[in-house]
Amino acid sequence: MNLTCNNSKNSSNIRWFILADILLGTFMATLDSSIVNVALPTISTQLNVTLSIVQWIVVSYLLAIASLLPIFGRLADMWGRSKVYSIGFLVFTLGSVLCGLCNAIGMLVGMRVLQAVGASMMMATNQAIIVSSFPVSERGRALGLLGTFVALGSLTGPALGGFLVSWVGWRYIFYVNVPIGIIGYLLAKIVLPADKDKKEVSFDYKGSILFTMSLIGILFAVNDGNVFGWSSPIILGSLFLGVILLAVFTLVELRMENPLINFSIYRNRVFMLGNFSAFLNFAATFANAILMPFYLQNVLHYSGFRVGLMMAFLPICMAITAPLSGYGSDKFGPIWFATGGLLFNTLGYLFLLSVTTHSTFWGIIPSLILVGVGTGMFQPPNNSFVMSSVSKDQIGIVNGLNALIRNLGMIMGASLSVLILERLQATILSGIANPTQIQMDSSFVEAFHIVMAFLAGISVCAAIISFSRKNYISLKDGLQE
Structure with missing residues (x-):
């Protein structure tokens, strides 16, 4: 069920409920970016892996989000922003549950990527939903509150993470997202406006693959240059491959009728x-x-x-x-x-x-x-x-x-x-x-x-x-x- 208003304008009450749901999702995604860091030493010990390996719990999340943001931004224009945002809540919540159940580092990194899929779906649509729901005279105020909740998520994460790791264990830094995710999804289904601006166009699969691979290559090199050494074959090869794929992506996009x-x-x-x-x-x-x-x-x-x-x-x-x-x-x-x-x-x-x-x-x-x-x-x-x-x-x-x-x-x-x-x-x-x-x-x-x-x-x-x-x-x- 969606509560919508005439002439694509939300009433004052409804648009602030819409903003509340966006702020909830933003807080959850931002919280998860900062709450995990304090648990890395504990996870490293309990899963018996080195710090250089356990860092991939964070790196995989950031790389996946960066690679997927334009893709879900494009899909939001095609499928509808409210739909993509709502599904993002579900995917992120599912990923959080599975992260908490993991007993091996490989599985945990994989489930963090699933979390990142949900987070990128919400991040790729949150500002767009705010802009389409608020008139120009109120957008700055709404986006200002969005900035506040980004800051609150960053601020709360380390303190809450330290408390949870100390008192109930590292798995609960992921389980804490579950009630937030369920409430956010249900609220989204009630208050988000029906999608009316969907575009019936083909999706650019070739461009999406090229963009994702190029960005992963470049960001891996930039992020881990200090770890492997900037002159190491893996860093130079990753950077070279990323730049080449980015050039190919640009050429492909210039010729596409409906580019990414x-x-x-x-x-x-x-x-x-x-x-x-x-x-x-x-x-x-x-x-x-x-x-x-x-x-x-x-x-x-x-x-x-x-x-x-x-x-x-x-x-x-x-x-x-x-x-x-x-x-x-x-x-x-x-x-x-x-x-x-x-x-x-x-x-x-x-x-x-x-x-x-x-x-x-x-x-x-x-x-x-x-x-x-x-x-x-x-x-x-x-x-x-x-x-x-x-x-x-x-x-x-x-x-x-x-x-x-x-x-x-x-x-x-x-x-x-x-x-x-x-x-x-x-x-x-x-x-x-x-x-x-x-x-x-x-x-x-x-x-x-x-x-x-x-x-x-x-x-x-x-x-x-x-x-x-x-x-x-x-x-x-x-x-x-």
Whole structure:
């Protein structure tokens, strides 16, 4: 049963129930991305596997999501967004049950991929459903709440995961999704609007296979370059194969009548500039989030608990700022909020140029607050602007591409930042035969400063790109209603 309204507009009450279901699915998928990390040592011990193998529980999930997002974005345009989203709830819940029942690492990795299928179905449609359910005047507010629940999922995951692993066992980090998934699916069947904009076109199987294989090859190389060595045959071969398949995919898509990704969408400057600035923002913020704990633990020698509390400032500030930014962008326009958020991020990275081997709590926290506020300011108006710049028959694939850009930015930022910092630190210590701990700490801070300056430069570039959209502020060709 679906509760729908006339003229494709949902009543005020119904559209907020729709948003509630989207927020529930988003929270569940985001929670699962962060809750698993704290259980990896326990799973490694109980399943008797090394940490290099157990990491595939996380890597397989991220790779599968990144590869499948455009595919399900396209299928959502063909089958209907509500249908794909609802099925995603079921698949994710089933995958969670099966993950909890696994007794072998191979099975667990396989079931994580099944979870990723469900998560990608929801992630590829959540923003599209919001945009099609809310008028322009309320989209920023709705997308701001979406950003808040992304932050809450990230924030809740480690704490809840630690509690469950300690008190009832690692399997319950997966079982906790089951009641959420059942409630979310039932609510989706009741409140999500009937799909009316389905496109009767053939699916691009050839393009889907080429895209998936190319992305897996490239992301495997980027993600595991530090593990196998960047000059190892497996990394070079994976990267070469991924690039070749991506080139073939592009040629195939240009000749397809109904391609998986219609490259003409990149002629839309609002879409292109919005995605480019988002990619740079996610790469920088995730790089900072990856490197900061190393500085806090290895240089300042903070406990894991203290590091977790300090890092929580970022998602907390994001959760508070995102809905306010969304509301403000609805009233005053998205450009100033999106660009201002990126400038806040820049200040946060520049603030870290002052840290030393003896920095205090108050010498670090302002940077986390600035980046949390900046990220919360940027995401809702940018998402609203991008999603509102396309026609109704494109929002499914655009939703998938938005989520893909976000994941690619995070993967690239995490992998390349660690690589760059390690290389810089090795160069600084190259003339020292047996460096002392003090020299190791000092070299880390020096390399950390260089990386933070680089992230500040990236954030400035993202701000310039974001602000350049002011000439395309009119959304007359997009989803005005």
